[in-house]
Amino acid sequence: MRVAVIGAGRMGGTLARLLGAHGHEVVVTAARGREELAPVVAGWPGVVAGEREDVVGSDVVVLAFPWRVAEEALAGLDLQDHVVVDATNPFSADYDIVDTGPTGSTGVIAALLPGARVVKAFNTLPAEQFVESAAETAPTARRIGVAIAADDREARDEVADLVGDLGFTAVPVGGLDAGRDLMQPATPLFMVPLPAIELEARVHQLID
Numbered sequence: 001m002r003v004a005v006i007g008a009g010r011m012g013g014t015l016a017r018l019l020g021a022h023g024h025e026v027v028v029t030a031a032r033g034r035e036e037l038a039p040v041v042a043g044w045p046g047v048v049a050g051e052r053e054d055v056v057g058s059d060v061v062v063l064a065f066p067w068r069v070a071e072e073a074l075a076g077l078d079l080q081d082h083v084v085v086d087a088t089n090p091f092s093a094d095y096d097i098v099d100t101g102p103t104g105s106t107g108v109i110a111a112l113l114p115g116a117r118v119v120k121a122f123n124t125l126p127a128e129q130f131v132e133s134a135a136e137t138a139p140t141a142r143r144i145g146v147a148i149a150a151d152d153r154e155a156r157d158e159v160a161d162l163v164g165d166l167g168f169t170a171v172p173v174g175g176l177d178a179g180r181d182l183m184q185p186a187t188p189l190f191m192v193p194l195p196a197i198e199l200e201a202r203v204h205q206l207i208d
């Protein structure tokens with residue numbers, strides 16, 4: 001699969017390395033341009049540095065930049081029909097939680113990307129978790145669960161497959177509204193690393 005990752009820091013860099021290591025064709029972009037980014041990704045198998053326009057046409061686009069720069073980072077990008085994974089969290093530069101209004105932080109992102117198939121995932125666990133648990137050989141129910149929310153079920157399932165490729169198990173929580181209520185900072189599933197079977201039970205307790 002061709003995956004674009006916007007953001008090459010702790011989260012974007014970690015996901016790009018993992019995706020590349022698991023056989024995906026990965027292009028990474030960041031605030032800096034391709035030339036400056038190329039030395040950073042030079043040792044990451046399967047990963048190349050790109051410019052923002054290189055993101056268009058990817059099977060999946062992962063957003064891993066600070067949420068507060070979304071408008072600037074996504075300006076002019078036409079990601080209609082693309083599966084877009086929002087891994088961002090709404091923090092200010094001082095790490096205060098930002099009030100994201102009725103649609104939640106991913107809803108705000110979705111409004112910036114008309115026609116994109118937006119999935120909320122990878123935002124509820126620290127980047128380090130994806131390094132530590134990636135070589136997991138446990139049965140899927142015992143692997144670390146990655147909460148995932150989307151209104152578009154097919155897009156959600158595509159991203160769930162990607163999560164599985166990396167050695168984790170996707171645990172659906174519902175649509176983007178459920179993602180707002182359960183996955184954003186200071187909500188019940190935020191920074192809760194649990195085996196998938198336990199995370200699933202937690203989700204059922206919360207929504208039933």
Ligand SMILES: NC(=O)c1ccc[n+]([C@@H]2O[C@H](COP(=O)([O-])OP(=O)(O)OC[C@H]3O[C@@H](n4cnc5c(N)ncnc54)[C@H](OP(=O)(O)O)[C@@H]3O)[C@@H](O)[C@H]2O)c1
Nearest residue numbers: 007008009010011030031032064065067073088089126127
């Ligand atoms: N770190 C975690 O454990 C973690 C866990 C879950 C979710 N998240 C979320 O993931 C996102 C990234 O966090 P992080 O810790 O990886 O931050 P980070 O280490 O500071 O990296 C941020 C990345 O975003 C890029 N960036 C900044 N402005 C941009 C723009 N206008 N256009 C494109 N790229 C831009 C930066 O580019 P340069 O490299 O050129 O500066 C950098 O590569 C945040 O929304 C965060 O809440 C992080």
